[in-house]
Structure formats: structure tokens, C-alpha cells
Amino acid sequence: MNDALLTPRRPSPLAVALGGLAAGFLAAAFVLLDPLDLHPLDERLRGDAPPAAAREHAAAAEHDHAEHQGYWTCGMHPEVIQEEPGQCPICHMDLVPLEVDPPAAGAADREPAGERKVLFYRNPMDPTITSPVPAKDEMGMDYVPVYADEVGATSGTTVRIDPLVEQNMNVRTARVERRDLRHPIRTLGYLDYDQERMVTVTTKFSGYIEKVYVNYVGEPVTKGQPLFEIYAPELVQTQQELLSALTFARRLAGAPEETRRRAEALVEAAETRLGYWDISREQIAELKRSGKVLRTLTVTAPASGLVMKRLPGLEGMAVKPGMEIFHIADLSSLWLTVEVFEDQIPWVREGTPAEVTLPYFPGKTFRSTVRFLEPELSEKTRTMRVLIEVPNRGGELRKGMYATVVFAPVAATDALVVPSEAVLRTGQRSVVVVALGGGRFAPREVVVGHEADGQTQILRGLEEGEEIVTSAQFLLDSESKLREAIQKMVARAQAPAPAGAPNDGAGGVH
Structure with missing residues (x-):
């Protein structure tokens, strides 16, 4: 009997199964509830945890998010501005912090008034309208002078672009130059005998x-x-x-x-x-x-x-x-007959220089001048025939050869010119984006003149040597208008409410 009491009893299979099931439930509860906060360690062991740098970046972002006391806007709907983070009521995207440029410092804090240089004058109601001289708007208000020291501060239409973003936008610039602007005219013609050098033997x-x-x-x-x-x-x-x-x-x-x-x-x-x-x-x-x-x-x-x-x-x-027994033609010079359209006639006259090239002689250019202009236009083609005397000292040219003719008369002498691609035309005005340096750009209204050969004459609005944008100016111009609109909305949001106005507690402007 004593031996029976001392011999250990083996557990039944049912008890073993119930015990294993209970241990599994406890382990699952331990993992899900995580009473000892062991998930980061477990994730690190499995390789699922983010690196330390990523966690620090996320923590810093949460800290900045908590400390940001400015305004928030939607990247897709910039008209949505709120004082607290949240979601866009239109597209339900997370709002991003809105950086508002600080107002320009007072003029008295920078330079004495007597030493300040006026760059241009702007409309007090519409900063995009400028004038190089003092003027008044349609309401009789004087234009506000813009001084050279104020250019450093970002105004309502000035855009500040990060250098990396500027490179990604492929922003290219060019200088405003002063030179003669030519009006090239390209046309085709054919060679014929010089009527003044043909003789008849009789x-x-x-x-x-x-x-x-x-x-x-x-x-x-x-x-x-x-x-x-x-x-x-x-x-x-x-x-x-x-x-x-x-x-x-x-x-x-x-x-x-x-x-x-x-x-x-x-x-x-x-x-x-x-x-x-x-x-x-x-x-x-x-x-x-x-x-x-x-x-x-x-x-x-x-x-x-x-x-x-x-x-x-x-x-x-x-x-x-x-x-008429014999007919002899002197080929020391030939006549080149070309046609020009009626809107090109004012640029072509007797003595206008012309460059003649022929496909039969690649790389060779014959220089000549206009000899004669016919007094009437063709009723069918609305063109006028022009005769050019082309020297043929080597006897290479023959009657009937086709030639390309380029006239290059001077349309404007000593003119301010910019690349035509730099001018934005809205239908009512022309705008050029000026590079102010330091990643700052500002649109400026200009008055244009002649346009030829990829160059446009600037009559008013720019000075020689200024740097202007020739690519991506559409993005800069739209960004400047957006920046100006946002600043106006922020100004309205920051303005104190009038007495007696209800305060609904909405923390933004929509």
C-alpha cells in the first residue's frame, strides 16, 4: 500500500489538452494586451519595427505639430484656412501648416528717407498693376512707391522658392538687353535673267x-x-x-x-x-x-x-x-523674283539687304539688295513681287533655280529686348516675372512693342540688366497670385471681429 502511495500518478490525456489550451489563451491575452509594453522589443526581434531615426523623426513631427500655433491649409484647396490641424472639408485630406511671409519692416527702420531709391509705383488696390512714374488709379488714389530696400521683403506678389524646388522646376533666367531689334522675313523665289543685261542682235x-x-x-x-x-x-x-x-x-x-x-x-x-x-x-x-x-x-x-x-x-x-536674229543674255548677274505678303511690305523697300541661299550650294550665302518692287499686289495671292539683283561672277547660278531669301530690316534701334518666351500675355496685359535674387521672384506688368526673331521689345516696365524668368514663369505667376490671395484671407482672419458680431468658434476661413 505504501508503494502505491509513493508512485506518481500520470496525468490523463484530457487534462494535458485542457492545460495546453489554457496556456495558449493566456499567451494570446499577454500578446494582445501587452501589460509589460513588450511590443517594440517583439517588433525589433521580428524586424517590423521602424528604425530609431524614423521614430525620432515621427516624434519630432508630432512635437512640431503640437507646437504649431499658425494656420493650416489644404494642398489641393488653398482657399481652406484653419487655425487648428484637421482635415479638408472638401477632399478630406490632412491639412498642412501654412507659412505666411512676415510683413515688410517699416521704411524708417532700414534707411533714412532721403537716401531711398524708388523702383516703381504700384496700385494701392491691386499690387500687380505698376507704373514707372507716379500715377493715380481710377478712384483718384495715389500709387504707392516701392523702394529698393523694400524689394528684400516679400510683398504680396513676391514668391520665395527653395533652391531645390527652383532646380526641380527648371527655372531659367535671362538678362534684359539693349540692342537693335530686327524683323526677319523669309520667303522663296526663283532666278531669272537680268532684263537690263539682255541684248537682241538685229x-x-x-x-x-x-x-x-x-x-x-x-x-x-x-x-x-x-x-x-x-x-x-x-x-x-x-x-x-x-x-x-x-x-x-x-x-x-x-x-x-x-x-x-x-x-x-x-x-x-x-x-x-x-x-x-x-x-x-x-x-x-x-x-x-x-x-x-x-x-x-x-x-x-x-x-x-x-x-x-x-x-x-x-x-x-x-x-x-x-x-531678231540672236538673243544674248549676260549672266554676270541674275534677277531673283520673290513674293512677300501684304503685311510684310512695309519692311521691304529698294536697297533692303537680303541673304540668298540655294540648296544646290550648301553653306554658301549670296548677299544682295532689293532692286525693284512691283507697284501692285496680286489679287489672288495678296502678295507683291520683289526683284533682287544677285551677282553671278563665277557663273554658278542658272535661270530657274529656286532660292531662299531672308530679309532682316531693323524694326527698332537701341531697344530693350527680352526673349518672347518670358512674356506672359493674358489678353489684357503682358507680365514678366523678375528674378529678385535669393530665390525670390515677382511678376511685373510691362508694355511690349515689336516682336521678331524670338525677341520682344519692352517699352515700359523693365530696366536694362534686370534678370527675368524665361521658363516656369506660369507656375511662379500663379503662385504669386495664390500667395497674395492667401495673405489677404489671413489678414481677414486675424482682423478683430467688430463689436456685437457673433463668434461661432470656427477656427478658420473657408
């Missing part, structure tokens, strides 16, 4: 062509080169009259002066008649020297150039006065 007497020296069209000729020989009975008769007058004058060499003068007049009359028939002085001198009548007369080229026209079958042909 005869002033009837005759028969017996020999031809130039046989095909396009053959180059030089001035004085023989073209053809012609037999003309009238020409032979006049030569005989000249030789007879010369013989008669020699016989009367010892006669009285009056008789000699009449004989010499006969010689001069015969020479003049030959000259009227385009017989050269050299040919007349050769006739007088030899004393022999030439049966045929050699007709020479009156100018150098290319033969552009020739009558076929010239040899043996009977010709009459006025017949």
Missing part, C-alpha cells in the same frame, strides 16, 4: 546672211566676237559713197577753205550713215585705210553672255530690218 538694213559663226543655243560669246556675215546692197552702195567722198576731198586739198569744208562734209555724212547701221568705228577705219569695198559685213556680239535664241537655218536667209 540689222537695220535688208540683206542676205552668207556665213554664220555661232551655230547653237547656249553657246557662250564675248563682246566683239563675230556672229555672222551679211551681204546688203545698201551697205555696199554706202561704202562706195564713202570712198568716193574721200577721193574727192583729197583732190580738193589745195582748194579754198569753203570748198574743202563741203568735201569733208560729204565724207562725214557717209561715215555717219554707216554708223547708223551699227557699223563699228574700227570697220569704218579699215574701209578708209584699205580703200576697198567689203562685199559682206561681219556682225559682232554687242555684249558677252550666252546665246539664248537663234533663228534656225540662218545661212542664205534673207533678213529684214528689226528681225
